[in-house]
Amino acid sequence: MKITVAQYAKTLHESVKDKSQKEIPEIISGFVKILAKNNQVKNSGKIIDKFSDIYNQENGIVEAEIASREVLSNMLSNKIKSFVKEKYQAKEVILKNIVDEKIKGGIVIKVGDELMDASVSKQLRDLKYKLSN
Amino acid sequence: MNERTGKIEKGLKDAEDAQNKLAEMEKKEKDVLTKAKEEGQKIITAAEVTAQKNKEDLLVETKQQAEKLLTDAGKKIEEEKNKMIGEVRSEVAGLVVMATEKILDEKIDVSKDKELIKKSIN
Numbered sequence: 001m002k003i004t005v006a007q008y009a010k011t012l013h014e015s016v017k018d019k020s021q022k023e024i025p026e027i028i029s030g031f032v033k034i035l036a037k038n039n040q041v042k043n044s045g046k047i048i049d050k051f052s053d054i055y056n057q058e059n060g061i062v063e064a065e066i067a068s069r070e071v072l073s074n075m076l077s078n079k080i081k082s083f084v085k086e087k088y089q090a091k092e093v094i095l096k097n098i099v100d101e102k103i104k105g106g107i108v109i110k111v112g113d114e115l116m117d118a119s120v121s122k123q124l125r126d127l128k129y130k131l132s133n
Numbered sequence: 134m135n136e137r138t139g140k141i142e143k144g145l146k147d148a149e150d151a152q153n154k155l156a157e158m159e160k161k162e163k164d165v166l167t168k169a170k171e172e173g174q175k176i177i178t179a180a181e182v183t184a185q186k187n188k189e190d191l192l193v194e195t196k197q198q199a200e201k202l203l204t205d206a207g208k209k210i211e212e213e214k215n216k217m218i219g220e221v222r223s224e225v226a227g228l229v230v231m232a233t234e235k236i237l238d239e240k241i242d243v244s245k246d247k248e249l250i251k252k253s254i255n
Contacts, residue, residue: 069246076250083254104234105241106249118253120237124230131226132219 005043008035009050013058060091067100067108067119084111 064084081093105120
């Protein structure tokens with residue numbers, strides 16, 4: 001039976017959960033050996049991503065990708081963090097700010113598969129659509 | 134005398150028979166002619182009916198083709214019109230957006246951008 005990426009990630013999470021910092025490297029080393037034995041090292045990136053999802057979900061952590069025209073100030077970053085925290089009922093929010101001049105202004109917030117597009121470029125696209133139809 | 138009388142009577146009888154045969158043949162000929170005329174008339178009538186039907190069918194078909202041509206032409210004109218309107222609209226929309234974009238590029242400075250961001254998360 002083939003073990004899925006999600007199953008590997010879940011197993012790894014269960015293995016390191018509640019373990020001390022000292023014990024973790026040894027657990028990881030054993031896990032990598034199992035991956036190598038099962039010819040699954042190629043999927044290690046996906047397994048780590050899935051592990052992060054499980055870890056974040058369990059610990060109420062939300063990762064948000066914010067696209068803006070300029071680098072966000074600390075004040076704005078904190079405001080966005082609060083917004084995301086409230087919207088997703090999160091304990092902690094990890095923000096990743098991506099500078100994208102093409103959005104022309106405003107922000108685009110991406111959390112998981114959800115996208116909140118409050119950019120100027122989106123409003124321009126909407127305007128063009130309305131005028132064309 | 135008797136022999137002569139017999140000859141005469143036979144002659145008369147032969148003449149009468151010949152007359153009867155002629156009459157019978159004439160009747161037969163007349164019957165054949167009548168029948169031929171009737172058959173001929175039937176053929177003519179059938180031909181006329183077929184010709185009339187063909188004429189009507191052709192007329193209906195021609196009418197249908199003409200109607201289809203008109204409908205198709207109407208549709209094509211409508212499609213072309215809509216396509217043209219769509220193209221013009223799209224062109225105008227593109228120009229409006231381009232102009233708006235240019236204005237916004239000049240108008241949205243750092244502080245305006247901050248305001249926009251704040252508005253979107255409030």
